Amino acid sequence: xxxxxxxxxxxxxxxxxxxxxxxxxxxxxxxxxxxxxxxxxxxxxxxxxxxxxxxxxxxxxxxxxxxxxxxxxxxxxxxxxxxxxxxxxxxxxxxxxxxxxxxxxxxxxxxxxxxxxxxxxxxxxxxxxxxxxxxxxxxxxxxxxxxxxxxxxxxxxxxxxxxxxxxxxxxxxxxxxxxxxxxxxxxxxxxxxxxxxxxxxxxxxxxxxxxxxxxxxxxxxxxxxxxxxxxxxxxxxxxxxxxxxxxxxxxxxxxxxxxxxxxxxxxxxxxxxxxxxxxxxxxxxxxxxxxxxxxxxxxxxxxxxxxxxxxxxxxxxxxxxxxxxxxxxxxxxxxxxxxxxxxxxxxxxxxxxxxxxxxx
Amino acid sequence: xxxxxxxxxxxxxxxxxxxxxxxxxxxxxxxxxxxxxxxxxxxxxxxxxxxxxxxxxxxxxxxxxxxxxxxxxxxxxxxxxxxxxxxxxxxxxxxxxxxxxxxxxxxxxxxxxxxxxxxxxxxxxxxxxxxxxxxxxxxxxxxxxxxxxxxxxxxxxxxxxxxxxxxxxxxxxxxxxxxxxxxxxxxxxxxxxxxxxxxxxxxxxxxxxxxxxxxxxxxxxxxxxxxxxxxxxxxxxxxxxxxxxxxxxxxxxxxxxxxxxxxxxxxxxxxxxxxxxxxxxxxxxxxxxxxxxxxxxxxxxxxxxxxxxxxxxxxxxxxxxxxxxxxxxxxxxxxxxxxxxxxxxxxxxxxxxxxxxxxx
Numbered sequence: 001x002x003x004x005x006x007x008x009x010x011x012x013x014x015x016x017x018x019x020x021x022x023x024x025x026x027x028x029x030x031x032x033x034x035x036x037x038x039x040x041x042x043x044x045x046x047x048x049x050x051x052x053x054x055x056x057x058x059x060x061x062x063x064x065x066x067x068x069x070x071x072x073x074x075x076x077x078x079x080x081x082x083x084x085x086x087x088x089x090x091x092x093x094x095x096x097x098x099x100x101x102x103x104x105x106x107x108x109x110x111x112x113x114x115x116x117x118x119x120x121x122x123x124x125x126x127x128x129x130x131x132x133x134x135x136x137x138x139x140x141x142x143x144x145x146x147x148x149x150x151x152x153x154x155x156x157x158x159x160x161x162x163x164x165x166x167x168x169x170x171x172x173x174x175x176x177x178x179x180x181x182x183x184x185x186x187x188x189x190x191x192x193x194x195x196x197x198x199x200x201x202x203x204x205x206x207x208x209x210x211x212x213x214x215x216x217x218x219x220x221x222x223x224x225x226x227x228x229x230x231x232x233x234x235x236x237x238x239x240x241x242x243x244x245x246x247x248x249x250x251x252x253x254x255x256x257x258x259x260x261x262x263x264x265x266x267x268x269x270x271x272x273x274x275x276x277x278x279x280x281x282x283x284x285x286x287x288x289x290x291x292x293x294x295x296x297x298x299x300x301x302x303x304x305x306x307x308x309x310x311x312x313x314x315x316x317x318x319x320x321x322x323x324x325x326x327x328x329x330x331x332x333x334x335x336x337x338x339x340x341x342x343x344x345x346x347x348x349x350x351x352x353x354x355x356x357x358x359x360x
Numbered sequence: 361x362x363x364x365x366x367x368x369x370x371x372x373x374x375x376x377x378x379x380x381x382x383x384x385x386x387x388x389x390x391x392x393x394x395x396x397x398x399x400x401x402x403x404x405x406x407x408x409x410x411x412x413x414x415x416x417x418x419x420x421x422x423x424x425x426x427x428x429x430x431x432x433x434x435x436x437x438x439x440x441x442x443x444x445x446x447x448x449x450x451x452x453x454x455x456x457x458x459x460x461x462x463x464x465x466x467x468x469x470x471x472x473x474x475x476x477x478x479x480x481x482x483x484x485x486x487x488x489x490x491x492x493x494x495x496x497x498x499x500x501x502x503x504x505x506x507x508x509x510x511x512x513x514x515x516x517x518x519x520x521x522x523x524x525x526x527x528x529x530x531x532x533x534x535x536x537x538x539x540x541x542x543x544x545x546x547x548x549x550x551x552x553x554x555x556x557x558x559x560x561x562x563x564x565x566x567x568x569x570x571x572x573x574x575x576x577x578x579x580x581x582x583x584x585x586x587x588x589x590x591x592x593x594x595x596x597x598x599x600x601x602x603x604x605x606x607x608x609x610x611x612x613x614x615x616x617x618x619x620x621x622x623x624x625x626x627x628x629x630x631x632x633x634x635x636x637x638x639x640x641x642x643x644x645x646x647x648x649x650x651x652x653x654x655x656x657x658x659x660x661x662x663x664x665x666x667x668x669x670x671x672x673x674x675x676x677x678x679x680x681x682x683x684x685x686x687x688x689x690x691x692x693x694x695x696x697x698x699x700x701x702x703x704x705x706x707x708x709x710x711x712x713x714x715x716x717x718x719x720x
Contacts, residue, residue, distance in 0.1 A: 083583075130455055289442070299707065299710060301703065301706060310693075314692065315716070316692075316695065317693070317694045317695070317707050318695050318696070319695070319697065321695060321696070331673070335679070335681060335695050336677075336678070339680065340661075340662065340680035343680075345661065346661060346679075350659060355657075355674070356659075
């Protein structure tokens with residue numbers, strides 16, 4: 001059976017002050033009326049029943065995730081006691097779904113990307129699941145056709161084409177995974193036409209990824225197995241905390257994918273945006289006739305190309321602004337040139353340095 | 361005896377959203393830790409005892425004025441039921457102080473200007489009072505030596521010099537009052553060197569201004585006399601509301617000063633700022649090494665020449681800003697280019713048009 005594993009442990013700082021340690025990007029309605037997490041779950045509707053959705057987040061976000069996804073049963077909510085990157089997250093999920101479904105196929109996906117339309121996403125996941133059914137030892141990844149020489153994404157180099165049915169997306173073997181490249185290399189990748197952005201979405205058999213982890217990360221898998229063994233006992237929290245903390249964090253890409261031999265990549269037939277900052281939000285939401293993207297109550301006078309994000313009936317008035325960003329929250333407001341968008345992270349770092357933790 | 365009449369009925373909109381209909385400029389600590397009204401009262405300390413200070417404000421600001429000036433007795437607080445400009449305000453004050461002090465001298469002053477130092481102000485008022493004692497029919501005004509060809513102020517043209525004692529400010533007869541001039545005329549005034557800005561500060565005998573009003577504004581004075589007659593009766597509020605509303609509003613300049621023959625002007629020996637907007641606030645408060653003027657909790661990254669005004673521990677972060685204005689209040693935030701400062705009034709007008717009265 002197909003299970004969906006939604007990775008929702010992110011703690012990005014690019015949307016501060018809208019996003020906070022206790023309310024990160026995936027829990028915010030950045031791209032529309034629903035939060036990104038809600039959108040991710042809704043995207044699975046008709047593909048995977050709610051009982052086969054597992055949301056893996058951090059323990060302190062568990063309550064918020066529970067509120068946003070009332071359809072997901074309690075058994076589908078996992079709160080990690082600490083951050084250990086994607087490999088332990090995926091390994092634990094594989095162990096947990098295998099308990100009741102030893103032949104489970106897992107579709108693993110982030111919770112904070114914008115993917116449209118759902119139909120194309122579901123078709124692509126079904127296609128990946130078919131590739132896995134055809135060859136259970138295969139790991140399937142998804143690649144996004146690059147539109148610019150991005151330095152911020154990992155790349156997947158396409159190898160040999162795989163025979164696919166009519167009406168399905170292009171699929172290839174993976175020649176090689178490539179880390180985030182410098183600008184010159186990114187331009188080469190773009191020009192070559194055979195490199196795709198790694199979307200961080202995977203489909204595989206639970207037993208396949210567990211076998212790979214047993215080979216490449218035996219100690220990690222041993223600790224994860226102890227956690228899974230304690231899962232339905234009163235010792236769960238204790239074992240989870242102790243064993244998970246002892247794991248060395250590593251991504252599934254580094255831990256497994258880069259060493260695997262039977263990996264396929266499907267070129268995503270859906271639009272994809274990892275929503276890396278406020279300009280991406282504006283791209284998703286669109287702009288009014290003045291080029292402004294407004295969420296909340298706003299009065300604009302001679303303002304263009306400006307993003308305003310406010311809530312709770314707070315009025316933001318902008319006058320004479322061009323290409324600015326105004327984010328209002330009850331206890332903190334950010335006003336920035338949009339060209340400084342990337343530097344929002346610096347703000348969070350500076351707040352930490354100053355010990356102004358109440359704003360983090 | 362010398363009485364101080366503080367006119368505190370202003371309802372300026374240039375400081376929105378910090379200033380509101382219910383909390384106008386004079387009630388805000390714009391230039392320092394004290395409000396402008398508190399500063400105005402403190403400036404009188406040692407010149408006029410609190411029992412001889414009369415604060416005339418609008419009825420709905422009376423409670424706020426009372427809280428800010430606990431030293432002023434209840435009899436010194438007058439709340440106008442509606443706005444009727446300065447002549448009725450001054451006429452009523454003249455009637456009220458005359459009841460117990462028929463020979464009273466009044467120093468009339470706005471409550472929302474920044475004047476420093478107090479010593480020079482007090483010396484100038486004493487000098488004016490001496491001019492009035494020497495010739496009780498005289499009206500004394502104060503002029504500010506222009507520093508630029510301002511179009512926003514009225515001007516006083518100096519006439520013949522008056523003989524003054526050593527160590528006192530220059531005093532002249534008034535040749536003529538001039539309305540706010542166009543730019544070309546303002547430049548002529550500046551070049552001539554004999555035109556001063558009208559500071560809106562006056563010293564005269566109560567009986568003198570009442571005689572002038574009796575001649576130029578007999579109906580107004582009649583209505584004011586009915587209010588004064590009812591002042592110590594249970595009918596005060598009723599008569600005040602009915603008679604004051606029936607008065608045609610007019611400034612003391614138009615009603616009396618422009619027609620008077622015996623008017624003197626003292627060139628102010630103090631620094632004066634009518635605090636016409638946020639840049640004036642920055643001028644009064646000074647700027648840090650980045651040219652920023654900050655009130656409240658702020659983190660600035662690559663920000664220069666920017667004014668930030670916030671309260672209640674709300675954090676404002678500015679990034680990449682140059683010459684901007686950020687004013688945060690609990691329910692509304694203004695972000696503007698400082699060059700648009702004058703247009704803040706447009707915001708208030710637009711809010712009224714939209715019926716967003718909760719922000720006014």
